[in-house]
Amino acid sequence: MRALGSEDSQLETKNTAVLPPGPAGLPVVGNLLQFRRDPLAFVSGVQRSFGRVATMRMARLPIVMFFRPEHVRYFLVEQARNFTSSQFNINLRRLLGDGLLTTDGEFHRQQRRLIQPAFHKRRVEGYAGIMVQHTQEMLDAWQPGERLDMAQAMRDLTLRIVAKSLFDVDIQQNHPELGASFTNVIENPVQSPFSVRALPINLPFTPYGKHMQGKRTLDAYVYALIEERRASGRDTGDVLSMLLAAREDDVTMTDQQVRDQTMTLFAAGHETTANALTWTFYLLSEHPAVREKLLAELHTVLASRAPTVDDLPQLPYLDWVISESMRLYPPAWTQGRCAIEPFELEGYHFPAKTVVMFSQWVIHRLPDIWGDPDTFRPERWDPAHAQKVPPGAYFPFGAGPRMCIGMPFAQLEARLLLATILQRYAPRLAPGYPVVPRPRVTLRPKYGIQMMLEPTIARAPAIAASA
Numbered sequence: 001m002r003a004l005g006s007e008d009s010q011l012e013t014k015n016t017a018v019l020p021p022g023p024a025g026l027p028v029v030g031n032l033l034q035f036r037r038d039p040l041a042f043v044s045g046v047q048r049s050f051g052r053v054a055t056m057r058m059a060r061l062p063i064v065m066f067f068r069p070e071h072v073r074y075f076l077v078e079q080a081r082n083f084t085s086s087q088f089n090i091n092l093r094r095l096l097g098d099g100l101l102t103t104d105g106e107f108h109r110q111q112r113r114l115i116q117p118a119f120h121k122r123r124v125e126g127y128a129g130i131m132v133q134h135t136q137e138m139l140d141a142w143q144p145g146e147r148l149d150m151a152q153a154m155r156d157l158t159l160r161i162v163a164k165s166l167f168d169v170d171i172q173q174n175h176p177e178l179g180a181s182f183t184n185v186i187e188n189p190v191q192s193p194f195s196v197r198a199l200p201i202n203l204p205f206t207p208y209g210k211h212m213q214g215k216r217t218l219d220a221y222v223y224a225l226i227e228e229r230r231a232s233g234r235d236t237g238d239v240l241s242m243l244l245a246a247r248e249d250d251v252t253m254t255d256q257q258v259r260d261q262t263m264t265l266f267a268a269g270h271e272t273t274a275n276a277l278t279w280t281f282y283l284l285s286e287h288p289a290v291r292e293k294l295l296a297e298l299h300t301v302l303a304s305r306a307p308t309v310d311d312l313p314q315l316p317y318l319d320w321v322i323s324e325s326m327r328l329y330p331p332a333w334t335q336g337r338c339a340i341e342p343f344e345l346e347g348y349h350f351p352a353k354t355v356v357m358f359s360q361w362v363i364h365r366l367p368d369i370w371g372d373p374d375t376f377r378p379e380r381w382d383p384a385h386a387q388k389v390p391p392g393a394y395f396p397f398g399a400g401p402r403m404c405i406g407m408p409f410a411q412l413e414a415r416l417l418l419a420t421i422l423q424r425y426a427p428r429l430a431p432g433y434p435v436v437p438r439p440r441v442t443l444r445p446k447y448g449i450q451m452m453l454e455p456t457i458a459r460a461p462a463i464a465a466s467a
Contacts, residue, residue: 019064022054023042023050032057035056064354064355065356066345066356067363071392073399074345080401083356095215095263096264097263099111112405125309128412138157147452151275159178159270160172162270166238167225185218223255227255269409272406273413277418279326279443280321281449283324285429285451293317302423304423309416312412316382320378321378323378327370327394330364331443333360333442334358335358335360336355342354360395364393397410
């Protein structure tokens with residue numbers, strides 16, 4: 001097959017009759033059971049067996065899987081307007097409605113323009129104090145030697161931070177219930193292009209019932225928040241005030257529209273950072289030399305004080321650690337699109353409505369790009385001698401016009417929270433505890449991550465980060 005972008009436009013390599021070959025499946029269900037059994041192993045195995053492109057079948061639905069960085073650029077940047085994300089957003093739409101993550105076209109562009117000011121650099125940096133303060137309050141409640149689920153702790157913390165930063169509300173009393181509700185929705189998908197639809201049995205112990213109860217709890221909270229803010233008429237300068245004040249052709253947003261965008265920012269605003277931090281603590285626990293090098297850098301620059309935005313340029317190793325963690329354990333492990341018009345790629349002619357998929361989990365681990373792809377090696381991000389990473393090979397926040405709008409917020413939050421926590425504790429994985437990635441909408445640890453809280457001790461001056 002010819003490579004993407006080849007100057008050769010002759011038709012002899014173009015296959016207009018069939019889709020690319022792929023793994024053998026079973027009658028009727030195709031590759032559905034193989035995929036559901038272990039999605040990460042399945043997509044990785046398909047790439048190793050078929051190379052650049054392959055077709056899997058989810059029952060009657062063929063999905064073309066693409067495995068190269070240039071494909072990511074093609075779908076997300078170069079031809080982004082020809083591909084929608086709706087086919088992959090069934091479960092998200094049930095929770096989020098018509099928010100930034102679930103809409104396409106002009107409506108998405110209009111909503112993004114509306115919300116973009118909340119994520120301008122100066123405003124995002126203004127949230128730093130909230131991020132550090134809430135983290136310190138969490139640390140004050142921790143005890144040396146305590147064992148806790150780091151995944152749950154990070155979700156609780158980041159949910160509280162996004163609520164205060166973007167919506168000016170303190171959910172200290174409500175956040176355990178809200179966090180559990182998000183978990184119920186994410187962990188119990190009731191419909192997706194990759195699974196058989198769950199029976200709509202609305203009982204507390206069924207996946208459908210857990211999903212719906214979580215959604216009802218979140219809806220009740222968000223609608224009450226909107227009602228209170230409309231009644232008060234307060235403009236606090238936060239995202240909610242921006243949404244309520246927004247006008248187009250002298251028409252304001254309905255409560256449903258405000259709810260959809262608010263729910264989207266609540267969900268995406270805490271889930272990504274929580275997962276990134278959870279996996280980072282796990283990797284640091286498993287790689288003591290990396291942890292010690294990072295602790296030494298933090299001690300040299302901060303001397304046990306809380307970090308600020310101005311400190312971050314002096315903490316390059318902190319940045320590399322988080323980047324490397326998100327390479328190995330990207331919070332969003334796969335993305336998909338559906339073609340609006342026919343397109344040609346890899347020597348094939350694909351019709352309109354072709355569903356395509358490309359996975360951060362796979363592309364972030366391609367041996368020909370990363371060399372030692374399964375090794376946690378933050379130094380690979382050192383600009384002084386970093387390996388060359390082609391565009392599209394690393395995309396934890398997506399790319400192109402649909403790149404995560406909250407990326408600056410998430411990047412700042414992850415760095416400040418990690419630095420703040422490590423000033424007090426160096427968490428270590430509980431002995432013998434199983435750590436298994438669970439790919440759902442995001443990449444969470446299946447059993448959480450139980451860690452022991454070991455107090456951080458003073459470190460010697462940091463070795464140069466580029467050493």
